[in-house]
Structures are given as structure tokens and as C-alpha cells.
Amino acid sequence: MKRVDDFRLNFGNKELVPIVIGGMGVDISTAELALEAARLGGIGHISDAMVQTVSDRRFDTNFVSQKLKTYKANVASSDKSEVHFNLGVLEEATRNHVGRTMDAKRGDGMIFINCMEKLTMNAPRETLRVRLSAALDAGIDGITLSAGLHLGSFALIEDHPRFRDARLGIIVSSPRALAMFLRKNARLQRLPDFVVVEGPLAGGHLGFGLDWAQYELATIVAEVQAYLQSEHLDIPVIAAGGIFTGSDAAAFLEQGAAAVQVATRFTVTRECGLPDKVKQEYFKASEEDIEVNTISPTGYPMRMLKGSPGIGAGIRPNCEAYGYLLDANGRCAYIDAYNRQVELQPDAKKISVMEKTCLCTHMRNFDIWTCGQTAYRLKDTTTRADDGSYRILSAEHVFNDYQFSVDDKVALPA
């Protein structure tokens, strides 16, 4: 039986270990995690979700408080249409995050940035153009466009000097989405360098409805491969979602996938940005603790632990400080859900909003514990300390386990 190490991902003149650590916002896939993947010869992702907050936390900027100060008078208003991002600040924050990560890069692998297009930021085209251009300026090796794939994104950066040399890829969950993207971008004469096919067991937002369980990653990967073949297109396909062991990964590589993208197993590593006590919640989870719900204001179903403190928390919308999910008209589904509850309970001191969540605030505070469907198996990947807590792993250990293990085995830490 083959193992992952028997395969390589060929990207131009680069030969990589075919393991990609997927983007996990907000700063769950940290620079440290991405740097480890690159050092070990694979691909790591940072994420540009809420990049101004990430810059504040890591580089001592104060972009969030500046924005809040600018729009303070609007805090009690439910009309957020005037709350805009300063594009210069957005650019600076992106350059900080990407530039310093790339400066620290060692080894033969690559570092990409995951760019969630559902972060519409009350000016989708303008903010996305700045995010993409600034990441390219700061030397990112590649960009993975995800969640809410904007068919015109490539065109936003077609004049950038790195448009044809950086690796640009997209995440899809069906051949139909890929076909639409390719059709829309045909005039640019620039194909994606890779396509991540994300199945229904992935963490984060899903490209499926609540009927996600009826779909299977292997089937969708095969459909995408057949579609590409029928169009005579040679684009590497990367399989993602529910790939838990090295053997799972090797099976996809044998089926013709160019690489695998994995995330959940890295949520319990030291380099992952989740606080240690949240990592313990991931370890402890049983299958019944994991749900796919519709509380994300993006409109996409999202998988998370049922015990996430952000579920039902009825906080006042925080768009003056954050506002990443405001659409082109300055609206967010959480604001509407919150206002409905306030109307129903005008005298309540504290309300609960079950319908939607203030995703910016709760992802920023690590209070929405999104995970893949296999999270309940994480406890089997480590040992326990005397106090009963699970031992946090190193990213290198998990990466090596994917690369070298066989027979569905998972190596425990030494």
C-alpha cells in the first residue's frame, strides 16, 4: 500500500510534499502553522479574515480602535451603511501580516493566503482588490479564493505584475461551480493553478446545504477530474474534507488527486491559534457534539461544536469595530436577527439570538468552535496527562503522520 510520501505535487519547477494545511480564519491557521508546513516541504495557509484585528494582536497596531473611534456615533444605530473600511489601513494590515510571514519562511514549501470572499466589507470589489493586491505585493506565494467565490476576482488583479507568476487557486464543491468560474474567466487566458475540491465533511463554511450528508468527497473529486479531462484542462485537483489519516490521503492521491488539503487535525497543535482550553474542547468532542447549522450570517451552513459560546449570544452588532460581513448595502443578517429579538423583548437586559450569530466578534474571540466532521476522532491522536488533559501535538508530528503513516494508523506523540 502506498503512502503520501510516495507522491509529489509538481508546481512548475517545484516539487512539494502533497500536503496542504487549509486556511482557518480568524488566525486559527497562524503564520507559525503555515511556516511549519512550508518548512516541511508542503503548503501552509495564513488567512486574511479580519486582518486588521490580526495585525493589532500581532504587530501592536490599533486599527480596530481607530475604526471604532471613527464610527463611534453610529454604534447604537442599526443602519451600518456608512461604516466603511479605510483602504489604506486594510492594505497596511495585509502587508504586515503577509510580509512578516514571508520574511520568516524557511524550507522548500510554499505559503498561500486564504481569502474568503464572503467578507464583503461594505464594498466587496474595492476591498477584495486591495486584499489580493497587497498580499501579492507582500510576496505571498499563492492565493486560495474561498467561500462565496466571486466569479470576477481574477479580473480584479489582472493588471498586477504578479498576476501570472503567483499561484492562484479556487475552492469549489462541485464541477458546476468550477465550470462557471472557468467560463467567466476565459477572456483572461489565465487558468487557476489549482482547484481545491472541498467535500461535505470539512470545517468552516460548507458549499452544501443541510443535505450535506448525501454527498461524498471521492465522488465529487472524480466528477471534477472527469470534467477537466473532457475540457482537456490540466489543473491539479486538491481533495479536502474529512481526510483524517495518511491512508485516507494516499487513497485520494492514488485516485489522481495532486494533493490533499487538511485542517481539523492541526486544530490541536501548538502552532494553531486556538487557545489551549479550546483545543481541549476539540479533543473532548464526541460525534453528537458536532453540528452543521445556519447561524452564520454569510448564508452558508457552517460546522461547529454545539458548545460554542457564540451560539445564542445576543450581543449588540459590532460593525463599527469589525463589520467584515456587511454586504454592498451595509447589511448583515445578524443585525436583522438581533433587531427582531430586541423588538420581541424590549425590556430585557440580556437577550439571546439563536437565528444568527455575530460571526466577526465571536470568531475574533475564538467563541465559535468550527471544526470538521472528524473532530470527534482527535482524542485518538494523542495521549493524556496525569490531570486528564489531552496532550497538545506539534504541527510537525501531525504533518509527518500524514506523510509517512500506513494502514490507517495514527502515530501517537512520543
Ligand SMILES: Cc1cc2nc3c(=O)[nH]c(=O)nc-3n(C[C@H](O)[C@H](O)[C@H](O)COP(=O)(O)O)c2cc1C
Ligand atoms: C477551524 C477551521 C476553520 C476553517 N476556516 C476556514 C476559512 O476561514 N476559510 C476556508 O476556506 N476554509 C476554512 N476551513 C476549511 C479548511 O481550510 C479545510 O479545507 C477543511 O477543513 C479540510 O477538511 P478537514 O478539516 O476535515 O481536514 C476551516 C476549517 C477548520 C477546521
